Amino acid sequence: MACQICEAINENKNILYKDEDIAIMIHNLPATFGHLKIYPVEHCTIIEQVPDKTVEKMFVTANKLSTLLFEAMNAQGTNILVQNGTAAGQTENHASIDIVARKEGDNINLQWAPLKLSEDEMSTALLKLTAFTKKMGFEEEKPEPVEIKDETEILSLTPEEENYLIKQLDRMP
Amino acid sequence: MPQPTEEELQSMSPEQLAELQKKNCIFCKIIKEEVPSKKVYDDDDCYCILDINPAAPGHVLILPREHYQIMPQIPEKLIGSMFKVSKAISQAQLKAFQAQGTSIFVANGVIAGQKAPHFMIHVFPRTEKDNIGMVLPQYKLTPEQLNDLKNVLQPGINRIFGVKTQPKPEPEQPPLPLPQSKEEPAMGVENIPEELFEPQPRKKETRKELPEEDFTEELTEQDIDLDKMRELYR
Numbered sequence: 001m002a003c004q005i006c007e008a009i010n011e012n013k014n015i016l017y018k019d020e021d022i023a024i025m026i027h028n029l030p031a032t033f034g035h036l037k038i039y040p041v042e043h044c045t046i047i048e049q050v051p052d053k054t055v056e057k058m059f060v061t062a063n064k065l066s067t068l069l070f071e072a073m074n075a076q077g078t079n080i081l082v083q084n085g086t087a088a089g090q091t092e093n094h095a096s097i098d099i100v101a102r103k104e105g106d107n108i109n110l111q112w113a114p115l116k117l118s119e120d121e122m123s124t125a126l127l128k129l130t131a132f133t134k135k136m137g138f139e140e141e142k143p144e145p146v147e148i149k150d151e152t153e154i155l156s157l158t159p160e161e162e163n164y165l166i167k168q169l170d171r172m173p
Numbered sequence: 174m175p176q177p178t179e180e181e182l183q184s185m186s187p188e189q190l191a192e193l194q195k196k197n198c199i200f201c202k203i204i205k206e207e208v209p210s211k212k213v214y215d216d217d218d219c220y221c222i223l224d225i226n227p228a229a230p231g232h233v234l235i236l237p238r239e240h241y242q243i244m245p246q247i248p249e250k251l252i253g254s255m256f257k258v259s260k261a262i263s264q265a266q267l268k269a270f271q272a273q274g275t276s277i278f279v280a281n282g283v284i285a286g287q288k289a290p291h292f293m294i295h296v297f298p299r300t301e302k303d304n305i306g307m308v309l310p311q312y313k314l315t316p317e318q319l320n321d322l323k324n325v326l327q328p329g330i331n332r333i334f335g336v337k338t339q340p341k342p343e344p345e346q347p348p349l350p351l352p353q354s355k356e357e358p359a360m361g362v363e364n365i366p367e368e369l370f371e372p373q374p375r376k377k378e379t380r381k382e383l384p385e386e387d388f389t390e391e392l393t394e395q396d397i398d399l400d401k402m403r404e405l406y407r
Contacts, residue, residue: 016323016330024330026322029311033322047277048264055260056253061333063252066281067245068329077282080244081309084263085274088299089308098309102285110278111286112305114226125230125270126211126223132265133214133221138257 005094006043021054022061027098031108034073034101036065044095047084052139058097065099075101079110195240200291204238214262218254221262224295228305231270232297233262241292244281255294262296272298276307 008014009023017024020041027035038058044050050058059080066078081098083089102108117125177185177193185193195201202208204220211223213233224232235255241247256277263275278295280286299305314322331338 014319014323016327017334017336019334026314026319026326028314030314031309031311033318035309036326046274047260048267050260052257052260056257059256060249060252063244063247063249064333065330068326068333072325072329075282077280077285077287079281079285080279081307082263082277083274083307083309084277085272085299087273087301087303088276090274100285100309102282104284108310110280110307110309112228112307115229117227117230121230122211122223122225125227126213128269129213129223129231129233129265132269133262136214136258136261136265138261 003043003093005039005092005096009039009041021057024061024065031098031100032102032106034069034075036069036099038062038065038097038099039094045093046090047082047095050095062097062099069099069101073101076104077102081110191242194242194290198240198289198291200236200289200293201240204236214258216254216258218251219258221258224297227297228276228295229270229297229299229303231266231272232295233266235259235262235294235296237292242290243287244279244292247292259294259296266296266298270298273301274299276305278307 008025009018012018014025014028015023016026016036018041023039023041025037025039027037038061040050040054040058042050042054047055062080066080069075069078079098079100079102081100082096083091083098084095100108182190199208203210203222212221213223214221218238220236220238221233222236224234235258237247237251237255239251244252259277263277266272266275275296275298278297279293280288297305330336
């Protein structure tokens with residue numbers, strides 16, 4: 001499948017850092033001067049498909065990059081944003097985290113007008129959501145497979161070998 | 174709790190102020206369950222509630238149990254754990270509200286939209302026509318600007334990941350000529366005066382010393398009551 005991000009990661013295009021799990025790029029259409037992107041190297045369309053371990057690594061990195069933007073770009077604030085799905089403003093076919101350096105008067109509005117919900121509406125939302133959060137599970141780290149040596153091997157000796165072992169026994173005092 | 178006056182506030186040290194802020198933090202009170210809230214999920218690291226000023230029904234705040242004002246203060250492990258939860262909450266929202274997407278949002282600093290002195294992650298469900306906004310403008314960078322940005326950020330990123338930049342390969346220097354003359358020989362074993370060698374103790378002696386030391390140490394540590402022991406053996 002042709003994914004522009006996968007292509008860019010493979011070709012090392014505009015990549016600031018890359019390892020086996022994540023890749024960091026400067027956004028080619030930035031919101032401010034200092035807008036970074038973190039992608040999982042493995043192709044995932046939305047963040048739900050990204051393995052937990054990579055998600056953790058991506059956000060730990062996002063925090064470090066946010067600090068870097070404060071230091072290197074003299075940002076006065078940063079936003080860490082995941083636009084998950086086109087309804088949330090996702091523009092690429094590859095899951096990502098945006099880290100945006102913010103300054104006073106940068107004309108970016110990431111604030112929402114708070115809804116006035118009644119107590120009933122809040123309780124309904126809670127019920128709907130907890131029905132799923134109760135079942136929430138996390139991917140447990142799989143232990144490395146341990147190689148178990150096949151012990152039956154010892155039993156299946158060729159006659160010569162068997163003789164050899166018996167001879168050894170004879171020799172023992 | 175009596176609130177400190179303006180003068181008292183000004184005379185406080187930053188540590189005292191931080192302590193006061195922690196005491197007054199509404200989110201800490203929610204986590205301690207002194208203030209009622211609509212809890213969605215909690216574990217050892219975090220506490221998730223419904224936002225009372227939601228962008229959409231089902232808007233969740235993920236709070237660390239410990240009071241942290243800003244994100245750089247938070248240990249890596251906790252960040253990983255909290256965002257792992259944010260992914261799971263996002264998944265739950267997609268199912269619970271038949272949402273078409275979710276936004277996971279963090280604001281660092283007042284200018285970025287941080288309103289509370291307790292770090293939090295916002296996760297809320299999105300639909301195509303929800304009018305929530307949160308759209309990032311898109312500007313074009315000139316190749317020069319891109320290059321400038323790269324030059325500013327690359328050293329920091331290399332430092333974060335411990336990437337060692339490869340220095341330009343230096344021209345190979347001819348091997349140093351070996352000293353040919355034997356008039357000034359380098360310090361070798363044969364040139365060290367014999368007085369410097371101290372006679373080494375025999376192995377037997379060292380072995381004798383060691384267990385004795387260990388033994389006395391053990392005795393003092395365990396504090397054995399000799400009288401009691403004597404009675405036991407009678």
